[in-house]
Amino acid sequence: MKITKVADTPTKENPHKIDARMLYDKDTAQAVHLQLNPGESLKPHITPVDVFFFVLEGSPDVLVGEEKNRVEANTLVESPKDIVHCIYNNTDALVRVLVVKAPKPVAKTRIL
Numbered sequence: 001m002k003i004t005k006v007a008d009t010p011t012k013e014n015p016h017k018i019d020a021r022m023l024y025d026k027d028t029a030q031a032v033h034l035q036l037n038p039g040e041s042l043k044p045h046i047t048p049v050d051v052f053f054f055v056l057e058g059s060p061d062v063l064v065g066e067e068k069n070r071v072e073a074n075t076l077v078e079s080p081k082d083i084v085h086c087i088y089n090n091t092d093a094l095v096r097v098l099v100v101k102a103p104k105p106v107a108k109t110r111i112l
Helices: none
Strands: 017-023 030-036 050-058 061-064 067-070 075-079 084-088 094-104
Touching: 017 061, 061 075
Parallel strands: none
Antiparallel strands: 017 030, 030 094, 050 075, 050 094, 061 067, 061 084
């Protein structure tokens, strides 16, 4: 059994300049832990595969396509491939999100 702790996983450099840690990276899927401090956000982007976001902590605003909603902890948000999406922390509290991409992308994500 392989066990991966977020705290023991190094931060992955990314264009969003946030705390992102790759927890799982296989051909079938990727899982990344994101931590957004108050005022931080991802840059709007498009991925070539389906993505889902599971909010672990906090209440981020999530954009998928043209729809933007504030979601609470223990909520899953789906984003189909080839559609713009983004996560914003417009609160005064920490936001933590597990992002899962399936399958693992072979093409690059497009930052808008």
